[in-house]
Amino acid sequence: MNKLPEYIAELSQSVQKLWSLMNPCTLCPRNCGVNRSEKTGYCGIGASPVVSSVGPHFGEESVLVGSSGSGTIFFAGCNLRCIFCQNYDISHQRRGKEITVKQLSEAMLSLAEQGCTNINLVTPSHVASACAAAIEIARKDGLTLPVVYNSGGYDSVETLKLLDGLIDIYMPDMKYSDQQTAGELSDAPNYPEVNFAAVKEMHRQVGDLEIENGIAVKGLLIRHLVLPENLAGSEKIIDFLADEISTSTAINIMDQYHPCYKADEHPKLNRRADHREISDIYDYAALKGLKVIS
Ligand code: SF4
Numbered sequence: 011m012n013k014l015p016e017y018i019a020e021l022s023q024s025v026q027k028l029w030s031l032m033n034p035c036t037l038c039p040r041n042c043g044v045n046r047s048e049k050t051g052y053c054g055i056g057a058s059p060v061v062s063s064v065g066p067h068f069g070e071e072s073v074l075v076g077s078s079g080s081g082t083i084f085f086a087g088c089n090l091r092c093i094f095c096q097n098y099d100i101s102h103q104r105r106g107k108e109i110t111v112k113q114l115s116e117a118m119l120s121l122a123e124q125g126c127t128n129i130n131l132v133t134p135s136h137v138a139s140a141c142a143a144a145i146e147i148a149r150k151d152g153l154t155l156p157v158v159y160n161s162g163g164y165d166s167v168e169t170l171k172l173l174d175g176l177i178d179i180y181m182p183d184m185k186y187s188d189q190q191t192a193g194e195l196s197d198a199p200n201y202p203e204v205n206f207a208a209v210k211e212m213h214r215q216v217g218d219l220e221i222e223n224g225i226a227v228k229g230l231l232i233r234h235l236v237l238p239e240n241l242a243g244s245e246k247i248i249d250f251l252a253d254e255i256s257t258s259t260a261i262n263i264m265d266q267y268h269p270c271y272k273a274d275e276h277p278k279l280n281r282r283a284d285h286r287e288i289s290d291i292y293d294y295a296a297l298k299g300l301k302v303i304s
Pocket of ligand 1: 035036037038039040041042043044050051052053054055088089135136137
């Protein structure tokens, strides 16, 4: 292992350990094994994060937006290759600017100064080390807002354990319950088992979603995108949440799927999910007692 950068060596043991997970890189379930300060792995990003945008965002769930917007930081690169990605210019083409950990912490403080409701880290899994370091520095410099970990749900339990105490709200996707579909659509056949284990660990840390005065302050919020032809295997995901996490799990069942990127090339993905396909999933989540939010 290379020597840790001096400013990282001054931070907590958890952050130092997260940093060391980047050489060889096992930060996420891809386990590429590269030294991130010298080369990039599957996610295409080195040790420093690449940020595509920073600012208040009003398109998130109402419990995250409040009156001043969710303070989003969009990271370029991704550890998944979804063929229907709506942000492929950011995730696959990695459009953005490389920044330091210090600049990332300053971005968090600037969003707080603008009155944002929270700090919303979008696609953070492959840059979790830098995020953890920046949160710790920003907290020391006065950041008090809840921090949201808004991931594709392809997160390793080891990394999540090291984030314990730094993240207030986990908002992972639960994309698929079927291995073959996950392999075909996101190049991640082990997505279901990895995702279920990650969600368990996230819930262990923060519990069910807590909302105060209409604003989420802590807990787990699941995002699930309904795909046409039930490609997402939605019922199995809902069963898992109700039976193995909590019947009070908050879930946003998203109906906005539309063909993007390479989706037109897939015979089942080249249309939107229809009204019946979507309402069936809403009904099933309600039947299982989940807390459906939008
Ligand atoms: S974070 Fe990137 S380099 Fe590291 S294991 Fe995941 S995909 Fe590979």
